[in-house]
Amino acid sequence: MSEERMLEHALPELAEARGDLQKLTMRESVVRFYARHEARLNNAVQTSSQALACEAGCSYCCRQFEVVAHPFEVFEVQAYVTKHFTPEQLRSVMERATRNVNERKAATEADRLTLRPTCPFLVNHSCSVYAARPSVCRNYHSTDKDNCQKAFEDPFSTWPNTYADEVFHTAMGSAAGFKKAVEELGLDTRAYHLSAAFLEAMRSPDSAKRFKSGKRAFLKATTSSFEEGSGS
Ligand code: SF4
Incomplete structure (x- = not known):
């Protein structure tokens, strides 16, 4: 990955996000960021010389590793679920998320490397x-579905590296720009495992209060070193 190419997309997003976060709420700013992010990705997809293999109904990347999300993204998922899900859908997703958390807790460090949890939102x-x-779900664009399948089926494999180069740099840069602007406000930008963070957000209104006051948003949810973030 080229840092220089990432910065090309990170710096414009950082400037836009700083402006938004000064005058809008966090949720309004996240919604605007996602719109800009999607526009950048669509543009990169259209101008890329690499054909994408991603298609509706293919979900290997939702069943590879446990998804991670920053608190500002977790609260967006929580708000969406609260607004759109029926009580039955809500009960089911909470059950699936709880199953993922318990499975992770019961696994040894070595087992965790080979866990293939299905995202509870799938x-x-x-x-x-x-x-x-979350942005991590928006960012990966594969050029080879067979490789995604292989990575899913082989428990010792690493994440497939058949991504569309320009789309990947655009995505990583744009997401890093918004995260940096949130970090500059002194807010928690750790990358939490989504299942656990979502459950905590649903069960404890204090998590949102802690986030707003610059503290660690989620106390029980584990974080991932896969995507670093920061916070006090
Ligand atoms: S949140 Fe949606 S896109 Fe992301 S891993 Fe889960 S099901 Fe897939």
């Missing part, structure tokens, strides 16, 4: 929170 091979999905 329903019939589709994302049930698509409009509010």
Whole structure:
């Protein structure tokens, strides 16, 4: 990955995000960031010389590793679920998230490397929170579905590296720009495991209060070193 190419997309986003975060709420700013992010990605996809293999109904990347999300993204998922899910859907997603958390807790460090948890928001091979999905879910664009399948089926494999280069740099840069602007406000930008963080957000209104006051948003949810963040 080229840092220089990432910065090309990170710096414009950082400037836009700083402006938004000064005058808008965090949620309004996140919604505007996602719109800019999608526009940048669409543009990169259209101008890329690499054909994408991603298609509706393919969900290997939702069943590879446990998804991580920053608190500002977790609260967006929580708001979406609270607004759109029926009580039955809510009960089911809470159950699936709890199962993921328990499975992770019961696993040894070595076992965790080979866990292939299905994201609790995946329903019939589709994302049930698509409009509010975290940026990590928006960022990966594969050029080889077979490689994604292989990475899913081989428990010792690493993440497939058949990504579309320009789309990947655009995505990583744009997401890093927004995260940096949140970090500059002294807010928690750790990357939490989504299942656990979502459950905590749903069960404890204090997590949002802690986030707003610059503290660690989630006390029980584990964080990932896969994508670093910061916070006090
Ligand atoms: S939030 Fe949606 S897109 Fe992201 S891993 Fe879960 S089901 Fe897939």
